[in-house]
């Protein structure tokens with residue numbers, strides 16, 4: 357194991373311990389107030405954090421298994437969790453009429469859509485609209501996240517999916533969001549691409565194989 361791996365796993369291990377404390381505390385809160393929406397939201401976020409930290413631990417025995425989900429349900433649920441993260445002045449429009457079965461874990465869908473939407477927020481740097489939509493053809497399902505920001509300059513299009521590539525290092529960007537989304541999409545046999553939106557804006561399209 358390299359020094360970086362040992363360090364990352366050490367951090368994940370300690371993070372995991374802190375998340376366990378959070379999970380137990382939230383469990384107690386939910387026992388007292390089972391219908392509290394904020395507590396439920398916090399519990400879901402803490403459970404997702406546990407899964408993320410778990411992915412970095414050496415004894416993570418999770419195997420890639422087929423996860424059939426409804427495109428419409430997975431994207432609608434992801435939208436529900438992203439909405440509260442958007443600043444005032446940013447509107448999220450959701451059009452998930454097209455449905456089919458895809459092989460993508462709902463938690464990973466949430467990770468992918470959250471990263472794309474937060475990038476859109478950064479790019480718009482003020483009021484704007486994010487449009488999240490689904491479309492299906494006979495062989496593939498497409499999830500699109502389009503914004504009204506300035507768009508991605510043509511010379512950066514190849515580079516933005518590289519790990520650690522960021523134009524936001526002075527604002528805390530790590531250049532990991534799109535690399536992670538690309539990895540999740542490829543794991544499910546899909547592709548991700550970036551396009552222009554007229555008159556200005558960027559559109560990220562995730563294309564996934566359709567089942568059944």
Ligand SMILES: Nc1ncnc2c1ncn2[C@@H]1O[C@H](COP(=O)(O)OP(=O)(O)OP(=O)(O)O)[C@@H](O)[C@H]1O
Pocket residue numbers: 471475476479503505506507508516517521522523524528529530531532533534535558
């Ligand atoms: N919607 C968008 N519009 C314009 N540029 C974008 C958009 N999304 C991503 N980019 C560009 O792609 C780069 C890489 O994005 P990525 O999500 O991988 O990293 P980041 O947002 O800089 O940092 P973080 O690790 O916090 O996500 C960004 O720094 C930005 O230059």
Ligand SMILES: [Mg+2]
Pocket residue numbers: 471474475532533534
């Ligand atoms: Mg990002």
